[in-house]
Amino acid sequence: MRTRLAILICVASIAASGRALAHHSFAAEFDESKPVKLTGTVTKVEWANPHIWFFMDVKSQDGSVSNWGFEMGGTGQLVRAGWKRDSMKIGDVVTVDARRARDGRFIERVGFYDPKAPAGHETFRLNRERLAHWQSVGAQPSNTVQRLVKQFAEVKAAGEQKAA
Numbered sequence: 001m002r003t004r005l006a007i008l009i010c011v012a013s014i015a016a017s018g019r020a021l022a023h024h025s026f027a028a029e030f031d032e033s034k035p036v037k038l039t040g041t042v043t044k045v046e047w048a049n050p051h052i053w054f055f056m057d058v059k060s061q062d063g064s065v066s067n068w069g070f071e072m073g074g075t076g077q078l079v080r081a082g083w084k085r086d087s088m089k090i091g092d093v094v095t096v097d098a099r100r101a102r103d104g105r106f107i108e109r110v111g112f113y114d115p116k117a118p119a120g121h122e123t124f125r126l127n128r129e130r131l132a133h134w135q136s137v138g139a140q141p142s143n144t145v146q147r148l149v150k151q152f153a154e155v156k157a158a159g160e161q162k163a164a
Contacts, residue, residue: 034100042092043067047085049075050138054088056096070096110134113148124152 040056052072057065072078088094111126126149135141141149 029102030099031102032099035097036100037095037097038068039093039095040068042088042090042094044090045088046140046142047075048140050140052078056094068096070098108134124148126152 038056038058040058042054042056044055046053051074053069054072055067055069057067059065073081108130110130111124113124114121115123117123131141131149
């Protein structure tokens, strides 16, 4: 496995562009006083508009591994800065200097999926209005979320057809 150490300034690059500030406010989403510096192994890179995301496994002092996701600048912004689709690859070891979300929580929880829910308990819930809102302002659901939404929409439609 090829290992490469790179220091990335994630998300902060968004604040450097006036055009990007019209799109989002760094200060509205991230807390400058909550820096986080992590080193880990890249597990996934999503090179897509409106922003590039990458995920990495980080090993804690107790040996447990957690997967972290980081938002970077837009594709055009990073291309102009010299990045290419293969600038970061799965398996690369990177150090990230980033900022946490304002309150350390998700911006909004629009649903959940619990495949191990006990019989008779809800396994999936989605607020479709809120999902549509976030997609209308540029949020992109992961491939897994897209698959689950489609799968449960088909199940719901089949149930409605049986009831009719």
